[in-house]
Amino acid sequence: MQKTFDIPRELMTEEELLQPGMLSCQGCGASLAMKLALKGLGERTVVVIPACCWTIINGVYPYSALQVPVIHVPFETAAVSASGVRAALDARGEKDVVVMAWAGDGGTFDIGIQSLSGAAERNDDILYVCYDNEAYMNTGIQRSSATPVGAWTTTTPAGSIKEEPKKDIEEIMLAHHIPYMATASVAYPDDMYMKFKKVRHITGTKFIHLLSPCPPGWRIDPSKSVQITRMATQAKVFPIYEVRRWRFSKKRGRLEESWKYTINIYPDRELSVKEYMKAQGRFQQITEEMLHDVQERVDRKWDELIRKADGRPLTPNE
Amino acid sequence: MKQVIKGNIAVSHGVKLCRVKVISAYPITPQTTIVEELSEMCASGELDAKFIKVESEHSAMAGVVGSSSAGVRSFTATSSQGLLLMHEVLHWAAGARLPIVLANVNRAVGPGWNIWADQTDSLSQRDTGLIQIYCESNQEVLDSVIMSYKLAEKVSLPVMLTYDAFFLSHTSEIVDIPEIEQADEFLPPYNPEFRIDINNPRSFGGMIGPDYYFEERYVMHKDALEALEYYQQVCKDFKEIFGREYDICEEYRTGDAEVIVVAAGTITSVTRIAVDRLREEGKKVGLMKLRIFRPVPVERWRKVLGNAAKVVVMDRNLTAGLGGVFASEIQAALYPIENKPMVYPVIAGLGGRDVTPDDVEGIINYALSNDEPTDVPLFWGLKE
Numbered sequence: 001m002q003k004t005f006d007i008p009r010e011l012m013t014e015e016e017l018l019q020p021g022m023l024s025c026q027g028c029g030a031s032l033a034m035k036l037a038l039k040g041l042g043e044r045t046v047v048v049i050p051a052c053c054w055t056i057i058n059g060v061y062p063y064s065a066l067q068v069p070v071i072h073v074p075f076e077t078a079a080v081s082a083s084g085v086r087a088a089l090d091a092r093g094e095k096d097v098v099v100m101a102w103a104g105d106g107g108t109f110d111i112g113i114q115s116l117s118g119a120a121e122r123n124d125d126i127l128y129v130c131y132d133n134e135a136y137m138n139t140g141i142q143r144s145s146a147t148p149v150g151a152w153t154t155t156t157p158a159g160s161i162k163e164e165p166k167k168d169i170e171e172i173m174l175a176h177h178i179p180y181m182a183t184a185s186v187a188y189p190d191d192m193y194m195k196f197k198k199v200r201h202i203t204g205t206k207f208i209h210l211l212s213p214c215p216p217g218w219r220i221d222p223s224k225s226v227q228i229t230r231m232a233t234q235a236k237v238f239p240i241y242e243v244r245r246w247r248f249s250k251k252r253g254r255l256e257e258s259w260k261y262t263i264n265i266y267p268d269r270e271l272s273v274k275e276y277m278k279a280q281g282r283f284q285q286i287t288e289e290m291l292h293d294v295q296e297r298v299d300r301k302w303d304e305l306i307r308k309a310d311g312r313p314l315t316p317n318e
Numbered sequence: 319m320k321q322v323i324k325g326n327i328a329v330s331h332g333v334k335l336c337r338v339k340v341i342s343a344y345p346i347t348p349q350t351t352i353v354e355e356l357s358e359m360c361a362s363g364e365l366d367a368k369f370i371k372v373e374s375e376h377s378a379m380a381g382v383v384g385s386s387s388a389g390v391r392s393f394t395a396t397s398s399q400g401l402l403l404m405h406e407v408l409h410w411a412a413g414a415r416l417p418i419v420l421a422n423v424n425r426a427v428g429p430g431w432n433i434w435a436d437q438t439d440s441l442s443q444r445d446t447g448l449i450q451i452y453c454e455s456n457q458e459v460l461d462s463v464i465m466s467y468k469l470a471e472k473v474s475l476p477v478m479l480t481y482d483a484f485f486l487s488h489t490s491e492i493v494d495i496p497e498i499e500q501a502d503e504f505l506p507p508y509n510p511e512f513r514i515d516i517n518n519p520r521s522f523g524g525m526i527g528p529d530y531y532f533e534e535r536y537v538m539h540k541d542a543l544e545a546l547e548y549y550q551q552v553c554k555d556f557k558e559i560f561g562r563e564y565d566i567c568e569e570y571r572t573g574d575a576e577v578i579v580v581a582a583g584t585i586t587s588v589t590r591i592a593v594d595r596l597r598e599e600g601k602k603v604g605l606m607k608l609r610i611f612r613p614v615p616v617e618r619w620r621k622v623l624g625n626a627a628k629v630v631v632m633d634r635n636l637t638a639g640l641g642g643v644f645a646s647e648i649q650a651a652l653y654p655i656e657n658k659p660m661v662y663p664v665i666a667g668l669g670g671r672d673v674t675p676d677d678v679e680g681i682i683n684y685a686l687s688n689d690e691p692t693d694v695p696l697f698w699g700l701k702e
Contacts, residue, residue, distance in 0.1 A: 044516055048384070049524075061530055064521035069514045071387050072523035074410055077380035080372060084342060084384020084392075085514060087368040091339040091390050097516050115380065118373030 017043060022065035024057045027222025029212035029229060030131045031057055032186045034066075034102070037129065040196025043068055045098045046089070048082040050112060051075035052104035053138045053214075054131075076111040078103040079119035082126040090125075098127055098200055105132040105146035109167050120176035123204045130169065130207075133214035141217045148237075149294050150277065150286030152219075161285045165297065169209055174243060177257065179204040182242035182264075185211040187230035191240060191264050211238045219281020228279055233265055235276035236302045237294075240265035241309065261308040273298055320494050325486035328456040328493050329395065329421045330355035332463025334365045335501035336419075339390035342370040342381030347433045348487045349397040349423045375400035379407035379420075386416040387522060389513030391467065394418065397483065398425035398439045405443065408476070412447025413538070414523055417470030417477075417508070419463060420448070424583060424634075425483040426669040434670020435482035437583060438635040441611075441643040443478070447538060449545055450612040452582040453481040456491040461562055464496070468505055468552050473545040475538075482634075483670065485584040496560055504559050542613040549610065566615045568607040569622055571597060575604030577685055578623055578659075580648055581632040582608035585666070585673050589632070592678035603682055608644060616651045623652060629659045630685045632678075633695065634667040641665065641695035662688075663695035671699065 017038035024031035030053050038045060046069045049055060055072060059065050073081035078101040086099045103112055108130035119126060135153045136142040143153040145167045156162040173181050180202045184192040192210075199206040211232055213225035220228055232238040241263045248256055273295045277283035323331070329352050333341070341360070345353045359365035370381045375396050382392040396404060401422050411418050426436035440450060451466065453459045459481050466477040481487065512520065526534065549566060557563045568586075571593055572578055581589045586607045596603045606622050623629050629652070633642020640646060645663030652658045662685045667673040681698055685691075 046388075046514055046516065056525060058521060058524055061524060061526040064524065066521065067519055069516060069519045070521040070524070071384070071514055072521070073380065073383065074406055077377065077383075077407065080342075080370075080377040080380045081384040083370055083372075084340065084381040084386075085388045086384075087340045087342075087370055087381070088385035088388030088390040088392075088514075091368060091385075092388070094516060114373060115377045118377055121373075122371065124370075 015043075017067045019065050019067060021063060022057050022059060024053070025214075025216055025222070027213065027215040027225035028053070028057070029133065029186050029210075029214065029225055030054060033131050033192070033210050033212055036186065036189050036192050037100070037196045038066075038068065040193045041098050041100065041200055044096055045100055046071070046085055048073055048078055048085060048099065048101045050078040050081075050101075050103050050107045051138070052107050053133070054102060054104075056138065075107055077115055078107055078112050079116040079126065079128055082128070083119050083122070083124040086124055086126050100127040100129060102129050102131065104138070105130060105134060106136045106144045108132070109146040109169055110144050117176065120173060120178050120205045120207070123178065125203050125205070127199050127206045127208070129210060131210045131212040133212045133217055134166070135217050137214045137217040150283050150290045152282045152285055153217075158285055163290070173207045174259065176205070177245060178207055179245050180206040180242070182207075183209045183211070183238065183240050185229050185233065185238065185240065186213070187226050187233060188240055188265055195242065217282070220279070224279075228276075231271055231276045231279060234267040234269055235271040235273050236267070236298050237273060237276055239263065239302060239305055241305060261305065263305060263309045320492055322490045323456060323493050324351065324488055324490050325456045325459050325481055326351040326423070326488070327355055328460035329463055330359065331495050332460045333393050334359055335496060335498060336391060336464055336467050336505055337507075338365070338367050338393045340368050340370065340382065340385035340392045341394065342372055342378045342385065342392070343394050344372050344375045344378045344396070344400060346375070346397045346400040348425060348483045349395050349400070349421070351487070352395045352421060375403040376407060379404040379411065382418045383407060383411050383414060383416060386411070386418050387414065387514050389508070389510050389515070391508045392418050393420075395421040395423075397423040398427055401439045401443060402427065405446065408443055408446035408448055411476045415474040415538070417467065417474055419466045419470060420476065420478045421463070422478050422480040423483050423487045424480050432669045433483060435485055435584070435667065436634055436669050437480070440478060440480045441635045444612055444643065447475065447542065448612065449475055449477040449542070449610070451477060451479040451610055452608055453479060453486070454584060454586045454607065456486055456489075456493045457562070458564060459486060460493055460495065461556070461560065461564065464501055464505060465552050465556055465564070468555070469545060469549055471508055471510075472548050473541045475542060475545060480583070482584045500559050504555060546610070546613050546615055564609060566610045566618055567622065568609060570605040570607065572604035572606060572622055572626075574602055575626055576602040577628045577630060577682055578604045578606050578626040579630045579632060579678065579682060580606050580608060580623070580644060582611065582644065583634065585632050585634060585678070588673055588675045589678045591675040592682060595675065595679060596682055601682075601686065614647060614651065619648060619651045620655055623648070623659060624655050626659045628662060628685050630662045630664060630681060632681070633663065633665050634673070636665055636668060645695060660690055662691045664698050665695045666698040
């Protein structure tokens with residue numbers, strides 16, 4: 001495994017806030033991701049869960065795998081429910097508690113995007129995490145607007161695989177002028193841990209997009225889920241980066257803003273989109289033409305990212 | 319202190335007196351001035367609350383579900399389409415047993431767009447588990463906000479108080495605004511037994527299988543019924559401090575009445591006038607004002623209406639293919655009674671059409687002169 005950077009030992013607690021007994025599938029990225037997220041955030045965290053795999057994973061009444069407060073909320077309300085909890089905790093003087101909305105791609109890209117957009121525009125002081133397994137996996141693999149081109153799902157069956165590109169959720173969120181946006185995955189746990197550690201100290205709406213492998217939905221062997229997720233980053237399909245927005249007052253009281261892009265993981269080996277996709281059962285129907293288009297899009301986005309991350313803060317028109 | 323204020327302003331004063339901590343709301347005609355007034359109160363510091371200016375009513379309700387779950391007194395307000403958009407979260411709030419108070423300005427549902435008084439919006443939410451209170455005056459609106467929190471927090475269920483668009487929301491009346499000390503005496507700080515508590519982590523609202531769900535709903539039903547019992551205590555306490563009283567359903571000249579009109583909202587006020595006029599003519603008529611509609615005060619309805627020969631139910635709402643919601647539920651409540659009264663269901667005033675004392679007089683005379691209803695329901699004032 002590629003070593004990105006060392007986590008200082010004293011930062012990593014031995015205490016597990018995710019206990020055994022949860023109901024995830026073998027090789028589930030979402031459960032591993034929660035474990036790492038809570039390692040970074042610590043116990044003064046409230047988790048807000050809309051309808052998603054984690055509704056099940058956390059356990060059936062009267063059990064709960066998480067050792068922090070959890071509130072389950074309707075499908076499309078993750079962000080605003082978190083805003084409500086935030087407002088109440090502020091009223092109670094518990095400002096240091098992090099309120100984390102933890103939603104799937106359906107709850108984020110599709111049904112929950114209105115409430116997410118509202119919370120982000122208000123810059124409510126919440127952390128919103130989308131663990132993106134690229135389809136409605138909890139209901140049995142139906143396409144969402146996060147499903148990539150060429151993927152088979154039960155609603156994009158053989159002969160009708162998905163043709164539309166995935167929504168660019170990172171840019172959508174950045175267009176809301178939020179202070180922090182990052183991508184991460186369980187394939188780079190040290191990077192992910194550090195990001196969750198960091199957001200605790202950022203006020204406003206933080207958005208973290210996790211690529212979250214789903215063996216049944218991706219048609220992969222559970223033992224390969226971390227490896228294939230790493231291939232997504234190596235093929236630059238899912239770059240690992242972060243964007244920090246800064247606001248500062250210039251002379252005459254003008255408010256300026258800028259964005260600093262940082263690519264956190266430069267892959268140790270380069271893969272083609274085809275190599276990444278052909279490693280998964282869900283892409284077996286993809287055509288050469290589709291692969292070509294995806295490769296072009298991926299290359300273009302990577303080039304843009306490199307340009308944005310050249311160390312110079314970007315001004316609004318760039 | 320007495321002031322001449324509109325219904326929406328009366329609600330806002332009620333919210334302030336209850337020291338609400340979180341408000342989450344979205345503007346809609348004719349509720350808008352509540353949102354404006356509360357924004358002013360929060361901005362000036364007159365009310366120490368966090369106002370989440372959400373992007374929809376669905377989020378408005380979800381926002382207070384979040385805040386109430388974390389144990390602070392929470393408020394929202396809406397009307398018509400907005401209430402319908404909240405529907406899913408209304409069920410959620412009741413199921414989560416959260417004592418949220420929601421003010422709904424009764425307005426017609428589209429299409430076509432109609433912003434005037436009609437109770438179809440709140441009545442179509444009758445299965446959500448919210449306690450429903452119908453108000454007749456701006457004083458009752460303000461007082462009901464305060465009473466609602468007391469009731470909600472005791473039985474752990476949300477309360478929706480409703481009042482008619484424009485007839486109350488935008489009409490000024492004299493309202494005695496209580497002192498904050500009185501409100502504090504009546505309504506102690508909210509301190510729930512269970513809440514999102516960082517020092518006592520629990521999971522709320524997760525998966526629950528057939529082995530527990532059934533009992534959990536049964537308990538909710540029992541607690542809703544208990545709300546009726548407890549409401550008597552709320553009334554008594556309220557009267558002691560504020561000097562005003564609001565019964566579960568108010569009886570007006572029903573003692574010896576042969577015909578009793580059942581009405582909710584502002585139609586109640588005009589019915590009172592019609593009843594007085596007909597009494598002067600020697601006709602034995604009376605009025606039962608519906609105030610609490612959920613939970614259903616079945617026993618009380620039977621007691622008030624059981625001895626009348628005829629019951630006229632005024633519905634400013636419509637379930638197409640059935641008729642009025644109030645009539646249907648009154649009939650169901652009266653069904654087991656021997657020698658039950660003849661029920662005359664009337665649909666009147668849909669979409670804000672005016673219902674005058676003359677109209678109600680005409681409706682009562684129709685009931686008096688017919689041994690049984692000619693139309694079920696009778697659409698009063700229907701144009702040819």
